[in-house]
Amino acid sequence: MKRKYIAAPYIIWMSAFIVLPLIFVAYYAFTDKAGGFTLKNITAILDPLHIKATILSLELSLACTILCLLISFPLALVLRRLNMNNKGIIILIMILPMWMNSILRILALQMILSKNGILNMILSWFGIAPLSIINTPGAIVFGMVYDFLPYMILPIYNAVMDIDNDLIDAAKDLGASNPSVIWRIILPLSKLGIISGITMVFIPCLTSFVIPDILGGGKIQLLGNVIEQEFITSMNWHLGSGLSFALMIFVVIGLVFSEKQEKKDRESLVW
Amino acid sequence: MLENILSLNNITKSFDGELVLEDLSLDIKRNEFVTLLGPSGCGKTTTLRIIAGFVMPDQGSVLLEGEDITTLPTEKRCINTVFQKYALFPHMTVAENIAFGLKIKKKDDDYIRQKIKYALELVNLTGFEKRKPRSLSGGQQQRIAIARAIVNEPQILLLDEPLGALDLKLRQDMQKELIRLKKELGITFIYVTHDQEEALTMSDKIVVMNQGYIQQIGTPEDIYNEPQNAFVADFIGSANLLAGTMIHDELVSINDVRFDCVDKGFGNNKPVDVVIRPEDVEIREKGQGIFPAVVTSVLFKGVHYEIFAKGIGIDWMIHTTAYHEVGAEIDLYVKPFNIQIMNKPESEDEAVIQTE
Incomplete structure (x- = not known):
C-alpha cells in the first residue's frame, strides 16, 4: 500500500506541469474567443500561409535529422574501430556544447555566418567571394545541426558500442566484408539508438523557433515562429494553441511509429 | 594432396609488449580432431584467432593447403568458427543466421533452403527455422552456431571453447554430438578448451600449451600415460x-x-x-x-x-x-x-x- 505514496510527487508534478497545460492547450485549441467549440484553429494549419510554414518546418527538420545521422553514425563506427582508451573523452567533447546556453551558441553562430562575419573573412583570404549564408534556410539547418547533434550522437554511440565484438567477428568469419558487416549487422543492431536519435532531433527541430528567429533574420517563418507570434504578437491564444495541437499530432504520429519498432524488437531504448 | 591441411610456422605474437606466443610451430593433418589444451592465458585462443584471421601474427606464417594465408583477411578464408558465446545474430531468425554466410556468397535461394534444412537435421533442430536465437536454450544456440558455420563447407572448423557455457550433462551430450558431426562431415576440427577431460574424450590429437609454448603433442593416450614434463602430467588428470x-x-x-x-x-x-x-x-x-x-x-x-x-x-x-x-x-x-x-x-x- 505504502508504495503508492512514493509515486505521489511525480503524479503531482505530471498533473501540474504536463497534463494540466495540455488540457489548457486543448481547451484553447478547440474554442474560439467567445468560448464556443470550433475546429477552425486546428484546420488553420491548412491555410496556405501555415501550410507553407509547416512544409518548410518539415523540410528543414528532415534535412537537419539526416545531416545529424550522417555525422553521428560514421563517428560511432570510427570510434568503435579505434583502439583507444579514452573514447569517452571524444564523446564528451562532442556533447560539450550541450553544457553551454543554447541561445548564446546560436548568437555566436549568427556572428560567424553574418555578411561581415568570421566565415566570410576566412573565405576572402582564399579569394572566395563572400557568401550570404545568414538569413537562409541553410543557416537555420546549420544552426539546428549544431544545436541538436549531441542528441543524435549519444544514443547512436551507445547502441553501436554495445554490439558484441563476437558478432562482428562472426559476420567476418562467415565471409562478410566491412561494408557488409555495417549494413547487415551494425546498422540493424543499432536501430533502436538510431530511432532514439531521430526522435530526439526531429521533434525539437520541428518545434524550434529561436534558431530560425536568430539565424533566419525573422524572414523565414517556420511553424514554431508562427505559433510564437500568435501567442506573443497577435495575442491569439486560440489560434496558437490550435496550431500547436496540430503540430503535436505530427509528433504523436512519429512517436507511435517509432514505438511500434521498439515493441517489435522488445528491447529498451538506449537513451 | 598435402598431408597437412594447416601449418603454423614459427608464429610469434605479443599484445601490448606481452609475449603471448613465441616461435610456435604446429602441423595439423587433414581430417583430424585436434584440441589445443591449456590453462587460461596459455595462448590457445590466440592461436585459434590467428588461424581464423582475427589476429595477425607479429612473425611467422600460416599455410592452408600449402598456400600462405598469413595476411589473408578473415572473410576470404575457407575456415569457419564456432564461438564460445555462440555469437548468433540476435536480429535474425535461426534460418537467417544459418543462411548468412551463403547469402554473402550469393548462393541461390533453393540451394540455401536445402542447406538450412540439411544443417538443422544435422544438429537435430528441425523446425526451428523461424525462431529467434533469444528464445533458444544455450545448448540449442550452440547447435545453431555450429549449423551456421558448417553450411559454408569450411575446410577447417574452429571451435573456441564451444561447450564452456553449458552445464555438465549437456556438455557430455554435446561432446558425443561433436564427435558424430566430425565423422559425418569429414572435415578438420580444431578445438580449444581448458577442460582436460573434454580434450581426452574427443580428440585424435592433443596439443598441450602453457605460457605461449607447446608443451606436448600427442594422442590422448600418449599425453595421459607418458607426459613429457611435470606441467603436462599435472594438467592432464591428477x-x-x-x-x-x-x-x-x-x-x-x-x-x-x-x-x-x-x-x-x-x-x-x-x-x-x-x-x-x-x-x-x-x-x-x-x-x-x-x-x-x-x-x-x-x-x-x-x-x-x-x-x-x-x-x-x-x-x-x-x-x-x-x-x-x-x-x-x-x-x-x-x-x-x-x-x-x-x-x-x-x-x-x-x-x-x-x-x-
Missing part, C-alpha cells in the same frame, strides 16, 4: 608429482627409497621428475609393498575412493575401489611400468619437442 633421482637405467630413488622402473637414458644420479597416477598406486597388505604408509583421509568420489596416505615423507594420492579406514597402516606398491620419469625442465616454460 597425478603424484615427485622429485626423484635417477640412480641408473631402470632404477629411480624417491626420498631414498628405490623403485624399479622401465625408463632408460636419463644418465646416472640425475635429478628427475617422477609422475605416478593415483590409480597406479596399489594398496597392499603389510610386508607386501615397497614402503609403509598410513591412511590420512578418505573421500568417496562415486566410482572410486580418493585416499591420501603418508609414506616416506610424501602425501600419496590413491584412487581405489576398496575402502580403507583413516589411520590404517598399509604398504604401497607401484608397478615399474607405471612410473613415468621426466627430465627436469630447464626453465618454467620450456618448450617440448614433438614426438611421434
Whole structure:
C-alpha cells in the first residue's frame, strides 16, 4: 500500500506541469474567443500561409535529422574501430556544447555566418567571394545541426558500442566484408539508438523557433515562429494553441511509429 | 594432396609488449580432431584467432593447403568458427543466421533452403527455422552456431571453447554430438578448451600449451600415460608429482627409497621428475609393498575412493575401489611400468619437442 505514496510527487508534478497545460492547450485549441467549440484553429494549419510554414518546418527538420545521422553514425563506427582508451573523452567533447546556453551558441553562430562575419573573412583570404549564408534556410539547418547533434550522437554511440565484438567477428568469419558487416549487422543492431536519435532531433527541430528567429533574420517563418507570434504578437491564444495541437499530432504520429519498432524488437531504448 | 591441411610456422605474437606466443610451430593433418589444451592465458585462443584471421601474427606464417594465408583477411578464408558465446545474430531468425554466410556468397535461394534444412537435421533442430536465437536454450544456440558455420563447407572448423557455457550433462551430450558431426562431415576440427577431460574424450590429437609454448603433442593416450614434463602430467588428470633421482637405467630413488622402473637414458644420479597416477598406486597388505604408509583421509568420489596416505615423507594420492579406514597402516606398491620419469625442465616454460 505504502508504495503508492512514493509515486505521489511525480503524479503531482505530471498533473501540474504536463497534463494540466495540455488540457489548457486543448481547451484553447478547440474554442474560439467567445468560448464556443470550433475546429477552425486546428484546420488553420491548412491555410496556405501555415501550410507553407509547416512544409518548410518539415523540410528543414528532415534535412537537419539526416545531416545529424550522417555525422553521428560514421563517428560511432570510427570510434568503435579505434583502439583507444579514452573514447569517452571524444564523446564528451562532442556533447560539450550541450553544457553551454543554447541561445548564446546560436548568437555566436549568427556572428560567424553574418555578411561581415568570421566565415566570410576566412573565405576572402582564399579569394572566395563572400557568401550570404545568414538569413537562409541553410543557416537555420546549420544552426539546428549544431544545436541538436549531441542528441543524435549519444544514443547512436551507445547502441553501436554495445554490439558484441563476437558478432562482428562472426559476420567476418562467415565471409562478410566491412561494408557488409555495417549494413547487415551494425546498422540493424543499432536501430533502436538510431530511432532514439531521430526522435530526439526531429521533434525539437520541428518545434524550434529561436534558431530560425536568430539565424533566419525573422524572414523565414517556420511553424514554431508562427505559433510564437500568435501567442506573443497577435495575442491569439486560440489560434496558437490550435496550431500547436496540430503540430503535436505530427509528433504523436512519429512517436507511435517509432514505438511500434521498439515493441517489435522488445528491447529498451538506449537513451 | 598435402598431408597437412594447416601449418603454423614459427608464429610469434605479443599484445601490448606481452609475449603471448613465441616461435610456435604446429602441423595439423587433414581430417583430424585436434584440441589445443591449456590453462587460461596459455595462448590457445590466440592461436585459434590467428588461424581464423582475427589476429595477425607479429612473425611467422600460416599455410592452408600449402598456400600462405598469413595476411589473408578473415572473410576470404575457407575456415569457419564456432564461438564460445555462440555469437548468433540476435536480429535474425535461426534460418537467417544459418543462411548468412551463403547469402554473402550469393548462393541461390533453393540451394540455401536445402542447406538450412540439411544443417538443422544435422544438429537435430528441425523446425526451428523461424525462431529467434533469444528464445533458444544455450545448448540449442550452440547447435545453431555450429549449423551456421558448417553450411559454408569450411575446410577447417574452429571451435573456441564451444561447450564452456553449458552445464555438465549437456556438455557430455554435446561432446558425443561433436564427435558424430566430425565423422559425418569429414572435415578438420580444431578445438580449444581448458577442460582436460573434454580434450581426452574427443580428440585424435592433443596439443598441450602453457605460457605461449607447446608443451606436448600427442594422442590422448600418449599425453595421459607418458607426459613429457611435470606441467603436462599435472594438467592432464591428477597425478603424484615427485622429485626423484635417477640412480641408473631402470632404477629411480624417491626420498631414498628405490623403485624399479622401465625408463632408460636419463644418465646416472640425475635429478628427475617422477609422475605416478593415483590409480597406479596399489594398496597392499603389510610386508607386501615397497614402503609403509598410513591412511590420512578418505573421500568417496562415486566410482572410486580418493585416499591420501603418508609414506616416506610424501602425501600419496590413491584412487581405489576398496575402502580403507583413516589411520590404517598399509604398504604401497607401484608397478615399474607405471612410473613415468621426466627430465627436469630447464626453465618454467620450456618448450617440448614433438614426438611421434
